[in-house]
Amino acid sequence: MSIWIDSILQGILLGAIYALFAAGLSLVFGVMRLVNVAHGDFIVLAAFLALWFQKLAGFGSPFWTLLMLVPLMFVLGYVLQRAVINPALTETVLRPLLITFGLSIIIQNGLLQIFSADPQKLQGGQLEVASFTLPGGLAIGAFPLLMLAVSVTLLGGLQLVMFRTRLGRALRATSDDIKTASLMGVNTPHLFSVASGLALATVAVAGVFTGIRATFNAANGPVWLVFAFEAVIIGGLGSLWGTLVGGVILGVSQCIGAQFSPAWQFLTGHLVFLALLMLWPRGLFPRRTE
Amino acid sequence: MSLLEVSRLDAFYGDMQALFDVDLEASAGEVVALIGANGAGKSTLIGSIAGTVGSKLGTITFDGKPLAALRPWDVVAHGIAVVPEGRRLFPSLTVEENLLMGAHARHKQARTLKDIYSIFPQLERKRKNLATALSGGEQHMVAIGRALISNPRLLMCDELSLGLAPVIVQDIYTILGTIRSLGLTMLIVEQNVSRALAFADRAYCLQEGRVSLSGPTAQLTHEDVSNAYFGLKAGA
Numbered sequence: 001m002s003i004w005i006d007s008i009l010q011g012i013l014l015g016a017i018y019a020l021f022a023a024g025l026s027l028v029f030g031v032m033r034l035v036n037v038a039h040g041d042f043i044v045l046a047a048f049l050a051l052w053f054q055k056l057a058g059f060g061s062p063f064w065t066l067l068m069l070v071p072l073m074f075v076l077g078y079v080l081q082r083a084v085i086n087p088a089l090t091e092t093v094l095r096p097l098l099i100t101f102g103l104s105i106i107i108q109n110g111l112l113q114i115f116s117a118d119p120q121k122l123q124g125g126q127l128e129v130a131s132f133t134l135p136g137g138l139a140i141g142a143f144p145l146l147m148l149a150v151s152v153t154l155l156g157g158l159q160l161v162m163f164r165t166r167l168g169r170a171l172r173a174t175s176d177d178i179k180t181a182s183l184m185g186v187n188t189p190h191l192f193s194v195a196s197g198l199a200l201a202t203v204a205v206a207g208v209f210t211g212i213r214a215t216f217n218a219a220n221g222p223v224w225l226v227f228a229f230e231a232v233i234i235g236g237l238g239s240l241w242g243t244l245v246g247g248v249i250l251g252v253s254q255c256i257g258a259q260f261s262p263a264w265q266f267l268t269g270h271l272v273f274l275a276l277l278m279l280w281p282r283g284l285f286p287r288r289t290e
Numbered sequence: 291m292s293l294l295e296v297s298r299l300d301a302f303y304g305d306m307q308a309l310f311d312v313d314l315e316a317s318a319g320e321v322v323a324l325i326g327a328n329g330a331g332k333s334t335l336i337g338s339i340a341g342t343v344g345s346k347l348g349t350i351t352f353d354g355k356p357l358a359a360l361r362p363w364d365v366v367a368h369g370i371a372v373v374p375e376g377r378r379l380f381p382s383l384t385v386e387e388n389l390l391m392g393a394h395a396r397h398k399q400a401r402t403l404k405d406i407y408s409i410f411p412q413l414e415r416k417r418k419n420l421a422t423a424l425s426g427g428e429q430h431m432v433a434i435g436r437a438l439i440s441n442p443r444l445l446m447c448d449e450l451s452l453g454l455a456p457v458i459v460q461d462i463y464t465i466l467g468t469i470r471s472l473g474l475t476m477l478i479v480e481q482n483v484s485r486a487l488a489f490a491d492r493a494y495c496l497q498e499g500r501v502s503l504s505g506p507t508a509q510l511t512h513e514d515v516s517n518a519y520f521g522l523k524a525g526a
Contacts, residue, residue, distance in 0.1 A: 166394070173380045173391050180378040183340055184436070185366035185395020238382075287382055 006138055007255040013144035015231075015251025016151040017213060019244045020206040021224050022231035023155055024199030030238030030287075031175045031195045034085070034096050038104035040225030042200060045107050046073060046207025047216050048115055050122055062122040062208055069204040077200030081193040089192075104221065111218035122211035147209050152244065154202055159240045161198075171195060175238065230273040236283025245284060249276070291354070293318045293475050294339070294444055299348035299358075301331075301338045308334040309346070310499045316444070316492075321476045323490035323507070325483050327519060330496040332479045333375060336446050339477075340372050341365040352444065366395040371442035375449040375479075377433040379421040385432055386417040392436035399441050406435040409465065427458040431465070438469065445469070447478045451485070463489060483515060497521050 025039045053065040088095040130142035162168035174181040174188055182188050231250055235242025250269050257268025292315035301309035309331045316322045324332045337343035339350055341362035350357040352368055379388050393400035407414040410431040421432050437445055451459040480486035487507045495503040495518040503518030
């Protein structure tokens with residue numbers, strides 16, 4: 001019995017990192033209906049940049065690199081959206097999709113050139129091995145727990161921005177009707193760029209945490225994109241809490257699957273995703289419009 | 291000098307020219323009606339002033355400042371608000387959020403929600419509802435309130451009465467009468483010609499992208515208007 005409880009518990013913690021992967025994707029998808037195919041590769045890029053900053057500046061803990069990485073990724077997201085993706089936004093989604101696909105290839109091969117194909121890891125120190133023992137003998141790692149807290153805080157913070165601020169109201173209005181939003185005075189190219197900047201700022205956090213959690217290499221991006229994408233779709237487009245729930249469902253499914261056989265871990269996650277997609281095509285928490 | 295001056299305006303959708311050499315002006319406090327058949331270019335003219343129709347030649351000045359090169363969000367900042375055709379409320383936003391969107395660009399000069407609720411008292415009770423859950427007439431009030439909250443100097447209304455029951459159209463025009471008494475300049479597109487002529491100070495009739503008739507509504511005869519509207523030659 002306790003092995004199943006343990007699976008669910010570890011699944012929730014694993015789901016936290018998937019939700020962290022998915023936060024930015026959910027934001028951009030919700031606002032622009034745009035899938036950033038390079039999203040996973042940006043997470044890998046953030047992890048490598050953290051590694052590089054840590055060596056360059058001699059930061060003891062990778063967490064300090066976030067001070068530089070979060071603003072840097074925000075600016076990168078803003079500039080990429082404004083200069084590269086906005087000009088390609090038309091009625092069809094194909095052009096921006098192809099552009100992000102191209103960015104994905106550029107990032108993967110660029111990282112391969114610079115950092116080689118060797119797996120890398122960010123060193124989190126003592127925190128990585130610390131754990132609590134729950135009554136009943138279940139052990140919970142301090143780092144996964146911190147990750148869960150960060151994930152909930154980040155998605156909750158984004159939710160607050162979306163529903164309690166002037167910026168969030170403009171983002172939701174633009175998502176509903178871009179032309180009318182511009183008639184109300186919303187500078188939509190600027191707004192889209194801010195949304196992309198925020199998305200890559202969350203990617204910076206995801207990159208550092210996943211880099212401490214496990215090894216990474218230049219080719220990890222596409223798989224992470226798939227997990228993030230599944231979390232967004234399960235939760236429902238435009239719902240940030242839904243994305244958190246989606247990530248947790250995915251994580252729990254994978255951990256339960258892994259109990260049957262390690263080979264079943266990812267497959268179980270994908271099957272649960274497909275089943276949920278068939279039952280609730282609009283996700284568990286679809287946007288309310290009528 | 292007029293508040294709004296449109297001079298020699300040509301507007302295009304791709305290769306198709308929708309407006310030809312259009313001149314229009316509106317003085318401060320004046321109500322100007324745009325009439326004409328479907329496809330005559332009325333909405334294009336509104337869109338050209340608002341900045342959503344980007345491909346155009348000619349000049350548009352508002353209070354002496356050129357507008358023609360501006361994007362929609364910069365036009366709003368000059369104090370021009372639009373009630374778009376079909377209302378175009380934001381479906382996932384509440385009534386209150388829809389109203390606040392109108393104040394997005396001009397939040398410093400804007401009216402408050404309270405001002406809008408005093409014009410449309412029935413919206414206050416429903417302020418937390420999704421805007422699209424309201425009746426057609428109430429949705430019109432939200433659309434007008436959303437334009438008014440920015441405290442504009444020029445209000446442009448596109449096809450206000452389209453698809454509404456006559457009794458509600460009457461209500462809307464009563465409200466517009468109240469708004470007019472605030473001294474707001476208005477440019478209204480209206481399908482119902484007799485209503486437009488009864489409400490406005492002056493009217494422009496568009497036909498196939500050209501101004502076919504213009505003048506003070508009191509001086510326009512029924513015959514002039516129907517000729518200009520349908521393109522019939524006098525005596526034909």
